Amino acid sequence: METFHPIVWSGDAKSGHLKLLDQTRLPEEEVYLECRDVESVWHAIKRLSVRGAPAIGISAAYACVISAQSGGGEAALDFAAEYLATSRPTAVNLFWALGRMRGVRPADPDTLLAEAKKIHEEDKAMCLKIGVHGLGILKKLAEGSTERFGILTHCNAGALATGGIGTATAPIYMAHEEGVAIKVFADETRPLLQGARLTAFELFRAGVDVRIIADNMAGLVMREGKVGMVIVGADRIAHNGDTANKVGTYSVAVLAKHHGVPFYVAAPTSTFDLAIKDGSEIPIEQRASEEITHGFGRRTAPEGALVYNPAFDVTPAELITGIITDRGVISPVNAFNVDRAMRGE
């Protein structure tokens, strides 16, 4: 399956650098940022040139390789990892990947690059496993459907957000390859429109039947009977299954419940934060007002108007039908079943 390569290591360990597809410029331009120092990776994460929990983790891992290129060893690695951890507060994959990189010995470019590539490859493999588990659910739900089976997704948990074929999109790509008749509704996902700019972009290019809707139309398409399943990604999942994901996910979950539509989260094991009991402990990043008041370069709100702009919200476990992981599907969603899945049972 041909997908995007949003994260590319170019060259050898000692003098190579990281290329990141600048997702802020999609769908208009496909341009790579050439990151030759840790700061530029930090900025790329901060300004969402690279985004999506798994992709952030992978990028930070490669940034650790760069940190060791000037021979600073463990001290330089630790310093870089602490700095990179300040880029975004919610996605736990960032801290998970940095933790793994900090444990690498010796802390030289070659050994670090091997570990970063391993994280990257593992993520790719996790996407495939999520795809297999999700495809099983999708096909079961689509059984007997006389029309194209409708799948609604929010934000982008696709190839652009991971090292592989995405998390939420993995079952979609696989269903498409198998010839299952599907139709995807992509919430455009304000304020930064990751649904319209990224999800619709990558699915459309892959030939998947995808339709963009404004976020506020999710309830309507469900009421019209067009949606058989919701799948979204995750930025951090607490021990009890409460899930932080792009703001708006919670509203979609409530709407799905009202309409009796199964609501699934798809995420790799690295997105779970077992140290956190429930969603109330997940830090939520607040972002700049301008994302809402000056979308797309034009002022769309009165000067001085106040804005509330959290980047994420938390969907409580009881609204989630199941969490599709690389280690199987957690359902019903609760701490006991999360523990079981993490142990690989």
Place this chain on the structure above:
Amino acid sequence: METFHPIVWSGDAKSGHLKLLDQTRLPEEEVYLECRDVESVWHAIKRLSVRGAPAIGISAAYACVISAQSGGGEAALDFAAEYLATSRPTAVNLFWALGRMRGVRPADPDTLLAEAKKIHEEDKAMCLKIGVHGLGILKKLAEGSTERFGILTHCNAGALATGGIGTATAPIYMAHEEGVAIKVFADETRPLLQGARLTAFELFRAGVDVRIIADNMAGLVMREGKVGMVIVGADRIAHNGDTANKVGTYSVAVLAKHHGVPFYVAAPTSTFDLAIKDGSEIPIEQRASEEITHGFGRRTAPEGALVYNPAFDVTPAELITGIITDRGVISPVNAFNVDRAMRGE
């Protein structure tokens, strides 16, 4: 109370013309369109320079005056009314106002202008009455609230949408004048951002505490306990109380129900269409894909991507706590109570 004057008749009946505040250019510029023929009013309605069910009706009434200025009498009036009726299909106030104007005899500019001004004045008075009824509900719900009482609204059913202080905003303006501590959450309302561009604009200028949120945050602010009441406008209300309003209203109603937040519709009598049994018979206008794919002058979706862009959705009566009209509050919402209210009981 100082409000906007989005619709102004300038000059006498025989040679005067209609000035419409071009709402597509708000909040950046306050510019009036000078309409000296029926076509320019038709275009102003079509392209949403003037919008909001009551304001569309009033504008169409003034356009009928213009149609009679060249001495065409009844024939010219009928022709103009039929043409104007094709501008937008959902808001019933348009057809209601045109019906009233077609009944005017003699069909000369002076008599027609008197009727158009009467429609305009009546709408202004209806806003005040809606405000009084709504304020009673608002104050009761806000009683004992230790924080500012939160009100969520969608789209713009404000002064900019009417001949007066708005429908959904009327109780808000009155509460503000009385010093009731309120805080308004304005859904930005994709695709055309009437909430951010218009509602936040007029409330902010009036000194009301207003905060813009992306549509997908409505569920979140309700979950956070910040919303004590939802008030929205209406474009057409069926006999049983099913209500067509700006797309996204239905999702807000479902979210309100899930969180136990009272959900009110505010609308003048002219928005009811008793000829229609329920919401399934209300025609829903489909608008151009570009509103979603090229918002704000920049392409935000891949070339060729498909879009679903209905301008309205229908909220079923059972999700509506009450309909606040100029003739009192309809609650519970059903055909029997609608009939009673229409008879003024």
